[in-house]
Amino acid sequence: MSGAAVRIGVLFGGPSAEHEVSCASALGVARALAERGHQVVALGIDRDGTLRLVPEPVLAGHLASVAAGRAIDDRLPVTGPPVELRRGSRAGTVAVTAADAPASRYVELDVAFPVLHGPYGEDGVVQGLLESLGVPYVGCGILSSAVGMDKVAMKRALRAEGVPTTPHVWFDAATWRAAEDPEKLVVGLRWPLFVKPARMGSSIGISRVAEGDDLVAAVEEALRHDQVVLVEQGVTGRELECGVLGGWRPEASAVGEVRVTGGWFDYRQKYFGDADPMIVPAQLPAEITERIRELSVRAFTAIGGWGLARVDFLYDETAGEVFVNELNTLPGFTAHSMYPKVWAASGVDYPEVVDRLVALAFARHAARPGVRPAGGAA
Incomplete structure (x- = not known):
């Protein structure tokens, strides 16, 4: 500012x-x-x-x-x-x-x-x-916040813009209750599966379901938090995250990696763990780093983002494939969160990040239709 x-x-x-x-x-x-x-x-x-x-x-x-x-x-x-x-x-x-x-x-x-x-x-x-x-x-504004929060709507927006996402299905509570064979709702997906409430963050209500595990229990847990459930095909790979900051011309940060235990980064590891599981910057081939940064901006633009988002990826090293897992339009801002860390690695410290966000808030407000710029013509 x-x-x-x-x-x-x-x-x-x-x-x-x-x-x-x-x-x-x-x-x-x-x-x-x-x-x-x-x-x-x-x-x-x-x-x-x-x-x-x-x-x-x-x-x-x-x-x-x-x-x-x-x-x-x-x-x-x-x-x-x-x-x-x-x-x-x-x-x-x-x-x-x-x-x-x-x-x-x-x-x-x-x-x-x-x-x-x-x-x-x-x-x-x-x-x-x-x-x-x-x-x-x-x-982010009303629409981009709503789309970013709803994992089903978000994946639709990303796919419409050609951004790769993990294979998935979704269903509502009524469809689930009426299903004679629950596993038929996830036909076509390879196990393990990740079962998620459509509109919740911080890994709350999410379960990893391997073959032989209780799919019913996982879906019921997700339904405790939302009436719509997303089921994603598990991808064996590295969990990577990238920050986006900006307005009409958003920029992508350095890429960070989350080293997890137990198969995925759950709520307890995120906020109650004593060890720091985050590696910034992630050790990746240069072309993969640039691919992730480019996809981060594309994903942010696809939902009409403004200000900030953290874009989470799954990187299958064997196949050389990168998938956008989800966007978080209000990522964690604790002293241990990834968003401030990846921007610090890009040369933008935490206080400057929030200062830029405030400036972006004023810029969007001034650009609203019918608003007269300060000192400018009508």
């Missing part, structure tokens, strides 16, 4: 199963924004959906604390008085008001930075709220 400090509302928590991860990511973002000189306002959302203004002394204490060993242990608390968001007194701002006395304004925000993983925060819901309030906000 130009160096001017702005007042930024960091939205975190939420009712999804990724509540704790969001609180951890939010602290990382808040620290980086504060390091760049911005005024941070922390807005936590309870699991029941209540928005709370985190008191300044509480926020300041956490910003000054030493990072904990495990990512999940280092997080902002959702605490403080209930508040509401309303249109600000100036165009392009949003007011934080007392929930029981809307005329009482605590502060006005110049931009919102949603750090809400999973449903209600990453799927277009909060983006729609922020659009209705007319405030700039960081990250």
